[in-house]
Amino acid sequence: MDVQPARTMRNLPDTLSSLMGFNKHLTPSWIESVSHIIDGLSPTKPQMKVMVEKDENISDDNTESEAKVQKIQDELVSLNAQLKQITLQRREALNNYLDLKGNIRVFCRIRPFHHEESYSSRNLFTLDESNVFLKVAETKRKQYKFDKVFDQFSTQGDVFSEVEPVIKSALDGYNVCIFAYGQTGSGKTYTMEGKPTNLGVIPRGIQTLFNQASECNNRFLFTFSMLEIYMGNIRDLLAPRSKTNGIKNVPSLSIKSDPDGGIEIEDLVAVTVNSFQEVKRLYEMGTRLRSTASTMANSTSSRSHCLIRISLTSLNATERRKATSKLWMIDLGGSERLVKTKATGKRLKEGKAINLSLSALGDVIDALQTKKPHVPYRNSKLTQVLRDSLGCESKTLMLVHISPDEGDLCETICTLGFATRVRSIRLESEEPPEMKARKETLLIDLGQKVNDLEHECEDIRRKIKNLEESMEHLTGPQPTIYSNFDMSHLSSEELKTDVSSNVRNSKNRREASSRLPRFMKPTASSQHRIGLNNRTPIINRLKPPVPPRRRPSSVYAESVMVPVNAAPWQSECSSECSMSLTSDMNWTPSIRDGTECSQDASEYEIKQVIFSEHEKSSHDQVTCYTDYPLAESRDIQIKIEEKGIVDIDNWLHQQIVEKTSTFRSKMVLDIPGVTEAEIHVSSIPSPTTMACTKEDSQVKDEVMGLTLQSSTDYVEDIKQSKTDNQFTAKELCTPPFKEFSSNNEVKGHKNEHPVYHGRPRRSLQEELENCTLEKPNMDSKSHRSHDDKHKTGKFTKFFQALQTAWIGALLALGTVSIGLEHGFFQSLTL
Numbered sequence: 001m002d003v004q005p006a007r008t009m010r011n012l013p014d015t016l017s018s019l020m021g022f023n024k025h026l027t028p029s030w031i032e033s034v035s036h037i038i039d040g041l042s043p044t045k046p047q048m049k050v051m052v053e054k055d056e057n058i059s060d061d062n063t064e065s066e067a068k069v070q071k072i073q074d075e076l077v078s079l080n081a082q083l084k085q086i087t088l089q090r091r092e093a094l095n096n097y098l099d100l101k102g103n104i105r106v107f108c109r110i111r112p113f114h115h116e117e118s119y120s121s122r123n124l125f126t127l128d129e130s131n132v133f134l135k136v137a138e139t140k141r142k143q144y145k146f147d148k149v150f151d152q153f154s155t156q157g158d159v160f161s162e163v164e165p166v167i168k169s170a171l172d173g174y175n176v177c178i179f180a181y182g183q184t185g186s187g188k189t190y191t192m193e194g195k196p197t198n199l200g201v202i203p204r205g206i207q208t209l210f211n212q213a214s215e216c217n218n219r220f221l222f223t224f225s226m227l228e229i230y231m232g233n234i235r236d237l238l239a240p241r242s243k244t245n246g247i248k249n250v251p252s253l254s255i256k257s258d259p260d261g262g263i264e265i266e267d268l269v270a271v272t273v274n275s276f277q278e279v280k281r282l283y284e285m286g287t288r289l290r291s292t293a294s295t296m297a298n299s300t301s302s303r304s305h306c307l308i309r310i311s312l313t314s315l316n317a318t319e320r321r322k323a324t325s326k327l328w329m330i331d332l333g334g335s336e337r338l339v340k341t342k343a344t345g346k347r348l349k350e351g352k353a354i355n356l357s358l359s360a361l362g363d364v365i366d367a368l369q370t371k372k373p374h375v376p377y378r379n380s381k382l383t384q385v386l387r388d389s390l391g392c393e394s395k396t397l398m399l400v401h402i403s404p405d406e407g408d409l410c411e412t413i414c415t416l417g418f419a420t421r422v423r424s425i426r427l428e429s430e431e432p433p434e435m436k437a438r439k440e441t442l443l444i445d446l447g448q449k450v451n452d453l454e455h456e457c458e459d460i461r462r463k464i465k466n467l468e469e470s471m472e473h474l475t476g477p478q479p480t481i482y483s484n485f486d487m488s489h490l491s492s493e494e495l496k497t498d499v500s501s502n503v504r505n506s507k508n509r510r511e512a513s514s515r516l517p518r519f520m521k522p523t524a525s526s527q528h529r530i531g532l533n534n535r536t537p538i539i540n541r542l543k544p545p546v547p548p549r550r551r552p553s554s555v556y557a558e559s560v561m562v563p564v565n566a567a568p569w570q571s572e573c574s575s576e577c578s579m580s581l582t583s584d585m586n587w588t589p590s591i592r593d594g595t596e597c598s599q600d601a602s603e604y605e606i607k608q609v610i611f612s613e614h615e616k617s618s619h620d621q622v623t624c625y626t627d628y629p630l631a632e633s634r635d636i637q638i639k640i641e642e643k644g645i646v647d648i649d650n651w652l653h654q655q656i657v658e659k660t661s662t663f664r665s666k667m668v669l670d671i672p673g674v675t676e677a678e679i680h681v682s683s684i685p686s687p688t689t690m691a692c693t694k695e696d697s698q699v700k701d702e703v704m705g706l707t708l709q710s711s712t713d714y715v716e717d718i719k720q721s722k723t724d725n726q727f728t729a730k731e732l733c734t735p736p737f738k739e740f741s742s743n744n745e746v747k748g749h750k751n752e753h754p755v756y757h758g759r760p761r762r763s764l765q766e767e768l769e770n771c772t773l774e775k776p777n778m779d780s781k782s783h784r785s786h787d788d789k790h791k792t793g794k795f796t797k798f799f800q801a802l803q804t805a806w807i808g809a810l811l812a813l814g815t816v817s818i819g820l821e822h823g824f825f826q827s828l829t830l
């Protein structure tokens with residue numbers, strides 16, 4: 001640092017003199033040229049000016065765009081408020097419309113003729129929009145009134161257009177039940193499932209739900225369950241089953257009710273679904289397990305009631321009536337006259353069970369329609385399950401199916417009688433005509449209002465979407481109002497609920513829900529249980545859950561996952577009473593290749609299960625799930641239940657992990673380059689191997705002919721062993737651990753255990769020392785040196801003793817022969 005200035009100072013005179021010289025060059029022309037250069041550089045000045053101007057523009061632009069953004073945001077807020085308001089109005093109008101139409105409505109659908117059906121049947125009916133006139137005699141026709149009649153030429157779309165408003169009301173928070181009722185073979189399954197080219201109510205309804213949910217500004221959690229009621233037992237059609245766990249062993253689920261009147265099926269699998277495709281796959285799986293059989297009336301007759309439940313939970317919909325609503329879509333078992341079907345044995349019992357529960361359903365609906373003080377829900381499992389969805393606050397739709405065939409006239413009369421009963425025509429006929437007319441007008445008005453409001457909602461949604469797009473254009477990708485929804489909204493006013501109060505295992509659930517898509521986070525059941533009125537501070541949600549009074553896996557159906565791309569339960573086809581039916585609905589081409597019906601082997605033909613290659617691979621993927629023994633599959637189920645809701649893919653992944661770990665526990669992993677023998681040799685014997693009991697060793701000893709009783713015998717045995725097994729007596733004295741320290745030695749030992757046991761090392765050593773056994777040829781260096789030392793010590797002692805004795809003898813001799821000459825002593829010493 002100091003060196004540099006010193007040098008500068010020393011150079012200063014030179015610098016000064018050079019500057020003096022430079023002065024000569026400072027001519028006016030030079031100055032001018034330099035000025036030119038500076039002028040040439042002048043663009044920097046105007047550039048700076050431009051930049052300043054630009055900055056000013058940017059700030060102006062920013063202010064402008066901020067203002068625009070602000071404007072858009074304001075518009076969005078107002079549009080959202082408007083949308084909410086109109087949605088409420090629409091819901092109210094729709095509800096009034098449905099109320100006016102009747103919360104329990106009955107439609108009639110007539111199946112087209114089959115080829116084999118007689119032509120004479122063709123004028124059995126005459127129909128109009130809401131009446132069926134049945135020819136009961138040559139000149140007599142009986143009228144049956146319905147809310148809507150669908151003739152033979154009606155399409156699936158026609159039927160669905162009438163059903164749709166009811167399904168939509170499930171999104172508004174109402175419980176909905178849609179039944180397909182009718183005699184065997186009258187087209188119930190066709191209406192509910194449909195055909196691949198003609199989808200029925202179930203697929204259309206689900207599609208509508210998803211479409212509506214995606215359009216509205218609420219977020220929904222959908223869970224899907226599928227069960228059947230077979231001979232009075234509730235069976236989960238989505239519960240995992242293994243080969244060993246045949247349908248006979250499938251436990252019948254029980255029904256629980258809560259103090260608020262909510263009904264849940266214990267341990268029922270409820271799968272969260274995000275899309276139509278997921279539901280479709282689950283439906284396919286469930287359908288394969290459905291109890292069907294070939295009967296005289298229908299080759300694939302449903303022998304049970306098949307119930308599909310979709311639970312809809314909305315987390316932020318204040319305008320909804322309830323947080324969680326249920327949509328039931330039920331394909332009832334075919335009603336049949338047992339006299340006609342000539343059913344015997346099991347089929348007879350099934351028929352009876354179906355008829356009984358249908359009768360109980362009729363009683364319940366009749367009691368509801370006529371507003372009887374007592375509604376006999378308890379008379380059948382079917383009505384018990386549907387208790388909270390069949391009542392004044394729910395919407396019920398009965399799709400009654402009749403056969404056009406004259407041969408089925410009696411059944412048709414029975415069916416129409418049932419329909420009349422549940423529709424409560426008696427009440428309607430009591431209405432004065434003016435009232436009826438007013439009602440009609442009101443219905444038309446309300447219908448129009450609902451349509452107008454729906455259009456208005458659509459307009460507003462479109463506007464919102466456009467505004468969001470412009471906003472995105474201005475400010476980059478923005479979270480939409482829809483995607484803004486999160487469980488964080490739980491902290492908002494409408495969802496300040498104490499999740500912990502009734503939720504079992506809430507910790508697991510929170511963990512599981514944290515992995516979920518935003519709108520799936522809370523469970524359907526927890527929403528149902530917690531009740532939205534139950535407002536408590538958010539902090540309470542972190543409290544440990546209050547232990548439920550009922551057993552943990554029960555009370556409310558939990559939303560759990562099953563592998564939706566798994567279809568492992570075809571194995572059921574071989575079980576005695578397992579019955580699987582291919583879904584006629586066939587939402588995807590692959591389903592066509594699915595299972596066909598299998599039935600009680602003794603009574604019904606078992607059709608082959610055929611899978612397409614595509615399906616086979618998916619089966620292979622998850623076969624382990626099928627093959628789990630009962631206990632394991634239960635374990636899995638319990639684990640699943642503990643998890644609460646999980647994502648389908650996560651769940652599937654979990655299953656795969658489970659599978660892998662199970663196999664790992666059974667498999668010996670292959671270590672590269674190490675043979676199995678080496679693994680055994682190199683391993684230290686386990687305590688169990690070492691801790692052989694005395695009895696064991698004795699037995700082994702006896703078996704080997706090595707009973708270690710007398711030392712002589714023992715030595716002989718050792719000799720024998722040595723010749724047989726090439727081990728030495730010294731080796732036998734070493735502790736077991738040392739035995740295994742040398743691989744070569746261990747390899748040679750076949751009967752090491754008998755030799756070790758029951759013999760103290762010391763006595764063994766003594767015996768060996770006394771024996772005439774050849775000295776061991778020790779391989780071990782340490783052993784050899786030890787022996788050498790041992791030998792050396794003996795010799796030393798011997799010589800010492802000899803020396804002492806010799807000296808003693810000399811002294812004695814010296815004392816006695818004191819008079820001996822000096823030369824004598826000297827010679828002795830030497």
Ligand SMILES: Nc1ncnc2c1ncn2[C@@H]1O[C@H](COP(=O)(O)OP(=O)(O)OP(=O)(O)O)[C@@H](O)[C@H]1O
Pocket residue numbers: 110111112182183184185186187188189190191298300301302332333334335401
């Ligand atoms: N509206 C319809 N259009 C065309 N085919 C129909 C219609 N209704 C029923 N079918 C046909 O009639 C047959 C019997 O129908 P389906 O299996 O739906 O009867 P079901 O009432 O469900 O019988 P079950 O109670 O025994 O299960 C099927 O082959 C079905 O395709």
